[in-house]
Amino acid sequence: MSMAALPTTRVVAVIGSGAMGSGIAQVAAAAGYTVKLHDARPEAVAKAIAGIIGIFNKLVAKERMSAVDAAAAAARLQAAATLAEVADAGLVVEAIVENLDAKRALFTELESIVGDDCILATNTSSISVTAIGGPLRVPQRLVGMHFFNPVPLMALVEVVSGLATDANVAATVSDTAAAWGKSPVHAKSTPGFIVNRVARPFYAEGWRLLNEQAADAATIDAVLREAGGFRMGPFELMDLIGHDVNFAVTQSVFQAYFNDPRFTPSVLQQELVNAGFLGRKSGRGCYPYGAGASVPQPRCEAPQSCPAQVNVEMAPGAHAPVVEALAARLRERGINVPPRHAPEGHASGEAPAFHCNGAAVYLTDGRTATARARDNHHSDTVLFDLALDFATAKRIAVACADQCSPAAFNAVVGLFQAAGFTVTRLDDVPGLAVMRTVAMLANEAADAVQQGVCSAQAADIAMQKGVNYPRGPLAWADAVGVDHVVTVLHNLAIAYGEDRYRVSPLLRRRQASGAAIHA
Numbered sequence: 001m002s003m004a005a006l007p008t009t010r011v012v013a014v015i016g017s018g019a020m021g022s023g024i025a026q027v028a029a030a031a032g033y034t035v036k037l038h039d040a041r042p043e044a045v046a047k048a049i050a051g052i053i054g055i056f057n058k059l060v061a062k063e064r065m066s067a068v069d070a071a072a073a074a075a076r077l078q079a080a081a082t083l084a085e086v087a088d089a090g091l092v093v094e095a096i097v098e099n100l101d102a103k104r105a106l107f108t109e110l111e112s113i114v115g116d117d118c119i120l121a122t123n124t125s126s127i128s129v130t131a132i133g134g135p136l137r138v139p140q141r142l143v144g145m146h147f148f149n150p151v152p153l154m155a156l157v158e159v160v161s162g163l164a165t166d167a168n169v170a171a172t173v174s175d176t177a178a179a180w181g182k183s184p185v186h187a188k189s190t191p192g193f194i195v196n197r198v199a200r201p202f203y204a205e206g207w208r209l210l211n212e213q214a215a216d217a218a219t220i221d222a223v224l225r226e227a228g229g230f231r232m233g234p235f236e237l238m239d240l241i242g243h244d245v246n247f248a249v250t251q252s253v254f255q256a257y258f259n260d261p262r263f264t265p266s267v268l269q270q271e272l273v274n275a276g277f278l279g280r281k282s283g284r285g286c287y288p289y290g291a292g293a294s295v296p297q298p299r300c301e302a303p304q305s306c307p308a309q310v311n312v313e314m315a316p317g318a319h320a321p322v323v324e325a326l327a328a329r330l331r332e333r334g335i336n337v338p339p340r341h342a343p344e345g346h347a348s349g350e351a352p353a354f355h356c357n358g359a360a361v362y363l364t365d366g367r368t369a370t371a372r373a374r375d376n377h378h379s380d381t382v383l384f385d386l387a388l389d390f391a392t393a394k395r396i397a398v399a400c401a402d403q404c405s406p407a408a409f410n411a412v413v414g415l416f417q418a419a420g421f422t423v424t425r426l427d428d429v430p431g432l433a434v435m436r437t438v439a440m441l442a443n444e445a446a447d448a449v450q451q452g453v454c455s456a457q458a459a460d461i462a463m464q465k466g467v468n469y470p471r472g473p474l475a476w477a478d479a480v481g482v483d484h485v486v487t488v489l490h491n492l493a494i495a496y497g498e499d500r501y502r503v504s505p506l507l508r509r510r511q512a513s514g515a516a517i518h519a
């Protein structure tokens, strides 16, 4: 435990004993703190304490907690019938209803109860920490301590500083979260903090792809999972979260940034909410649920034969490692891939990653295959999407230029199938699925860093530990190459003519200097 954490001799008070408050009380008690739980509804406190003790007993049964530790932790949980009973707290964590007036009223009352050295923390996920602290006598001791649901399983805690928050208060809360076994990151109080802001494109690009009929939901989900390495695709994840909840967060962030088009909600999701198709909990969302529901299967291409010879060539720079990984996988499968050679003969255009039976095959750069075929004067043009790891990905998404011959396209499909990929054809949308999602996640994270909301390291930790991304968006941009990510975003901005895809100044600066985002 860090020296600066709240000592275990001090009491932690948790106000609001619902889903979040009981989880927070559980981790604090398990970490050795005496926890006083309070709720406007006393029955909520009784239910929370009984629930936590039940979980401790289950952990004992699974031999993940000793009976002695469980009994001691259970004994550290106390019900506070009135707010006055938390007077001796060293830290109060508020997890009541998500309402500014209610939170202000609670903290104002607490200021007249607790000692001057008591830290006041709010678990709000969408209200300005600065605003909650505004009317307080000592706003310096008010800080955000934003946990993720379910609290005992999710490691991330965003420690959020409002304008008045004392840096030492934030540091103590951060060290205390670490002492509770959590992974804290610092953030400045801005709409969505880190996770709820940077994650928006994961959902939004999914909706955009669906709206443009790139593919159906099941196919897009499969691409994000099996090529992108995400644990769940956007649509199955939103079905789990609930479209009412997810849409409300998107709207709240959109409004909080004064209608910045980056965060524009989707009319498709609004229709689901209008219909009451809220996801799993209502039996229907993007997918049907319940007995007899037929689960839509992702689409893939029919088997094609593998071309005899594949030439690999590439322009120096940008996405060389991506193509090397693919070439290595092809060779492993016994496909004849001659070593890559210099991109001669491409004076009027760019060198593709592969030549395959006359088809030029490129990693998407944010242009459509159709535009790229025109730009390079080469009709038989096929694009492939980004994968988290080309050596192990199960699926790859491709797009075909409108000018491309079926024979050339099928040769490329056969090549990827021979390498062991399930091949999914998306309609020829700019940036395909994984690439545009990752580029937009990195773009949002880069803006958060550039605006001083958090460090690059914090942004990546937050997305890995708060929403289980397989890689931090900025580390991912480094792996793809910042130069290529900027090209993708730039081309998306041209393709759509929308400010939504404007490139983060930080990405442009790193592109110009040639430096990675993580030094």
Ligand code: NAI
Binding pocket: 015, 016, 017, 018, 019, 020, 021, 038, 039, 040, 041, 044, 094, 095, 096, 097, 098, 099, 102, 106, 123, 124, 125, 126, 146, 147, 148, 149
């Ligand atoms: P919940 O509805 O499960 O629990 C809230 C509890 O607070 C209820 O038991 C209610 O009786 C009590 N309460 C309401 N007003 C009160 C007051 N003035 N004084 C004392 N108790 C009061 O809500 P949940 O989901 O636990 O959320 C609580 C807070 O945590 C909210 O601010 C929410 O935005 C935030 N949060 C929620 C997350 C989630 O996924 N549910 C994730 C991160 C933060």
